[in-house]
Amino acid sequence: MDARVYHSISYGLYVLGVKGENGAMGGCVVNTLFQITATPPVFAVSVNKENQTCSLIQKEGLFTASALAQDCDPGIIGLFGFHSGRDVDKNQNGDLALSPNGLPYLKNGSCAYLEFAVCGQQDLGTHLLFFARLINGEVLSSSTPLTYAYYQTVLKGKSPKLAPTYRPDATTPAPAKQPAPEAPKAEAAQDSGKKQYVCTICGYVYDGEIPFEELPEDWTCPICGVPKSMFEVK
Numbered sequence: 001m002d003a004r005v006y007h008s009i010s011y012g013l014y015v016l017g018v019k020g021e022n023g024a025m026g027g028c029v030v031n032t033l034f035q036i037t038a039t040p041p042v043f044a045v046s047v048n049k050e051n052q053t054c055s056l057i058q059k060e061g062l063f064t065a066s067a068l069a070q071d072c073d074p075g076i077i078g079l080f081g082f083h084s085g086r087d088v089d090k091n092q093n094g095d096l097a098l099s100p101n102g103l104p105y106l107k108n109g110s111c112a113y114l115e116f117a118v119c120g121q122q123d124l125g126t127h128l129l130f131f132a133r134l135i136n137g138e139v140l141s142s143s144t145p146l147t148y149a150y151y152q153t154v155l156k157g158k159s160p161k162l163a164p165t166y167r168p169d170a171t172t173p174a175p176a177k178q179p180a181p182e183a184p185k186a187e188a189a190q191d192s193g194k195k196q197y198v199c200t201i202c203g204y205v206y207d208g209e210i211p212f213e214e215l216p217e218d219w220t221c222p223i224c225g226v227p228k229s230m231f232e233v234k
């Protein structure tokens with residue numbers, strides 16, 4: 001099968017927010033949230049069972065989904081998409097706020113948040129598919145929502161291993177019939193023979209003005225936050 005068929009499906013990127021233990025705020029990035037009925041307004045979202053967020057949604061029966069903005073700090077994607085709440089405080093940068101119902105949502109870098117009550121679930125093996133009714137929501141900014149295509153083609157990000165769309169053999173998508181929103185600088189660099197440095201954790205491709213070798217030693221990946229040493233030449 002032609003693997004490019006996977007690239008014909010469009011997605012957004014969202015931060016799910018849930019209540020954690022002892023007042024903690026949990027959350028993770030998903031790209032599989034979509035509305036499935038209008039009356040009542042029911043949505044579906046798939047969450048990997050290994051994500052702490054999955055068990056917290058099961059326990060609480062309530063969660064939020066914040067639509068990431070195209071101009072959000074990529075570090076938000078790194079914190080919520082490539083780190084577990086078992087190891088880090090998801091509100092370490094103060095990006096979360098509480099809804100009137102006491103659920104955390106992303107107040108910085110998002111277009112809106114939606115609040116849901118779980119009304120069903122389906123076990124899909126690696127993931128649980130939750131069905132959830134929309135109970136509240138608020139528009140937070142007029143920014144353009146971040147799409148998965150923009151994340152992959154412009155930010156050069158990859159799917160985390162627990163994402164439903166993760167494929168170990170995946171390369172950066174380049175659908176023939178759907179050009180990238182703007183020409184990625186990294187591709188231009190490749191054409192000129194310049195070395196491409198790629199983050200081995202999140203797949204981010206460095207394309208800054210300063211040569212990678214000359215970046216300070218305390219420089220870190222803008223998406224997932226790992227040091228220079230975790231980059232390798234593509």
Ligand code: FE
Nearest residue numbers: 199202221224
């Ligand atoms: Fe990274």
